[in-house]
Amino acid sequence: MTDIEIIALTGGIGGCKLALGLQHIVRAERLACIVNTGDDFRHLGLHISPDLDTALYTLAGLNDPVQGWGRRDETWTFMRVLEELGAPTWFRLGDGDLGLHVERTRRLAAGESLTAVMDDVRQRYGVPTRLLPMTDAQVRTIVETDAGALEFQDYFVRRRAEPRVHRVRYDGADAATTTAGIDSAFASPSLRAIVLCPSNPLLSVDPLLAVPGLRARLRSRDVPLVAVCPLIAGQAVKGPTAKIFDELGLPRTPAAIAAHYGELLDGLVIDARDADWADRCGCATTVAQTLMQSLDDRVQLAHATLEFASRLRR
């Protein structure tokens, strides 16, 4: 991976939209996406990696464009039988999606690493982007709420992010190490920028930053790191970001996002609707159209982000 030019750090749906834009403008095999695995969990005996799979399906063009998660042209016979059997059905698994979960679980049990399995799978699906789990170790995002300490999917899917959040922690992160693939991407002489995609800072990006080796590599980088603000006029495009910010007493502003990432950040891409925050973020900013509805929106934002990074010094 000596040719990596851009490293993107991402969670699920929102972040992967930008990753797809980046994939369109960065040459094949020159983009590395390091993906949150704090949401990974074991369900029905299967290893499930929601963010990695959203990244895979999005970058392979296999994602369901309507519901946002899962595969397009999916069938649901498996879930219907689970219902008949009285099995847990709160986490929806399409029949095709299940193929990936079962085969990955089998290969992990046979001793392969998550990194190796995902690299093989993304190549089989013709994805030109390196898809890198943030670690091959187990990190579990735990959401401490009014309803107790909840595993991420329990909080996010089963309880629809309804419980009030007090704190988010990342169990196992302290002991988690990065992978050879990640180390190699950071060591690439071609590297020119690192992008924090517009994912939920607390639920999707912070787990990545909680892996000590990853945080150390970000800190010791010699290329600019830019983030795309996940809030537009105080609102998240999708998901509970705004609600959680309120619950934790964080202002829903670009300045709060910049403050959250602190010294890690060289620059922040903010939406045109937040243009009046441009000079009040404590770091360099650029104004762009950050709402990604079409593929063209994704590509344009990717262009704006990399162009912005190229203007920043490190």
Next chain:
Amino acid sequence: MTDIEIIALTGGIGGCKLALGLQHIVRAERLACIVNTGDDFRHLGLHISPDLDTALYTLAGLNDPVQGWGRRDETWTFMRVLEELGAPTWFRLGDGDLGLHVERTRRLAAGESLTAVMDDVRQRYGVPTRLLPMTDAQVRTIVETDAGALEFQDYFVRRRAEPRVHRVRYDGADAATTTAGIDSAFASPSLRAIVLCPSNPLLSVDPLLAVPGLRARLRSRDVPLVAVCPLIAGQAVKGPTAKIFDELGLPRTPAAIAAHYGELLDGLVIDARDADWADRCGCATTVAQTLMQSLDDRVQLAHATLEFASRLRR
């Protein structure tokens, strides 16, 4: 299970046809099917019980009437993805079928017995027949062939029963115990007959007989035991029975079937086409139409079998 009137021992497709016929004429919850689990195996990390599932689907009216195995109205998205991923696809798993495998594997891993899971499942599907695995322990039918010692599904499905068979053994059977459900069925004061369904004697029935406790209960029974001959004019309706008999030097005759079961047998139901064997089997016989094409055929054969048993003394 003090009300059990009939115990049927069965393997997969052929035997289950008669089991369905019996289910139509025995009152609800009065029929117990003890099913071969020597074919069970672990595939893709899942516990798969082919004969139990054929019994379940057949008795629930969910079986695919065309291919014989699996569920009707099945979808195959999961298998298509396994192919995309380069995963093993020699054992075909429909999306709905997979629901049972995944949920059963989960429940077994959580400490439930195979017996408990299957009893819950058959009740959920409204099956009035007690569906009893021959044991909750692991027994593995191993087919010793020209191509080496093969696990059953490897021999039967992957290699299409093509290798020449020298011997069949039942690993783990010696140490396997019966279940409380089986013991209770045999202890039923209402019991009036035991039926060996027309399954392959070596591949499907002998694994059952190899479980010491089951064999002992059959031997110490005080009701008649009748078998339905799985060969008609020397041919099996389906599957490799005839081929294996040839490979093992066994004549493909009702007399050879009777001799195979030996003293266990009180009577043998033979097909009209084998009527000339009626007096040459070394046990009581009755002649019936044993080819089961329609549901009516199944019911008629069940009637003939139980009527025959009722005429026998023990």
